[in-house]
Amino acid sequence: MVKTLIEQSFKKLYVTSKAFEDGNAIPIKYTCDGLNVSPPIDLAFIPNNAVSIAIIVEDPDAPINTWTHWIVWNIPVTHNIKENTKNGISGINDFSKNFYCGPCPMNGVHKYVFKIYALDCFIEMPRNTKKLMLKREINDHILAYGEITGTYTRQINQLIKNELEFQDCC
Numbered sequence: 001m002v003k004t005l006i007e008q009s010f011k012k013l014y015v016t017s018k019a020f021e022d023g024n025a026i027p028i029k030y031t032c033d034g035l036n037v038s039p040p041i042d043l044a045f046i047p048n049n050a051v052s053i054a055i056i057v058e059d060p061d062a063p064i065n066t067w068t069h070w071i072v073w074n075i076p077v078t079h080n081i082k083e084n085t086k087n088g089i090s091g092i093n094d095f096s097k098n099f100y101c102g103p104c105p106m107n108g109v110h111k112y113v114f115k116i117y118a119l120d121c122f123i124e125m126p127r128n129t130k131k132l133m134l135k136r137e138i139n140d141h142i143l144a145y146g147e148i149t150g151t152y153t154r155q156i157n158q159l160i161k162n163e164l165e166f167q168d169c170c
Contacts, residue, residue: 013146026150032104037084091129103152
């Protein structure tokens with residue numbers, strides 16, 4: 001995966017999750033087939049002068065363009081972002097929602113990149129902010145950057161169950 005200049009030029013945040021290891025499968029709980037809640041994220045090497053955290057979750061394997069699943073900013077600095085966090089301000093993702101929408105690929109295995117930014121301030125942006133607007137706004141405030149990547153593929157049994165439930169409701 002090619003990283004932008006923004007993501008290469010800052011101190012490195014060490015990003016892990018108790019839910020999945022970097023490069024491995026994201027548990028169903030954190031996907032559209034499960035509870036669809038954000039996974040826990042642990043951070044190390046946060047600069048001392050960091051004031052807030054921003055997160056962008058993307059699917060670079062989406063059929064048309066990179067698909068944004070979540071953007072959130074103004075998370076107070078912490079080393080442990082809890083599962084299903086409500087901290088911070090969530091902007092508009094590519095589902096047109098103001099909250100985390102977990103992995104839900106139509107077919108095949110997709111990668112999901114959780115991009116974490118340590119910022120030197122809180123960001124004043126409206127809730128209808130989208131990814132590019134947020135990236136422009138945080139560009140001059142990034143102190144450190146890190147990421148963790150998970151994968152997900154929908155199980156055929158789950159797809160069949162979802163299809164049957166859909167047919168039952170319509």
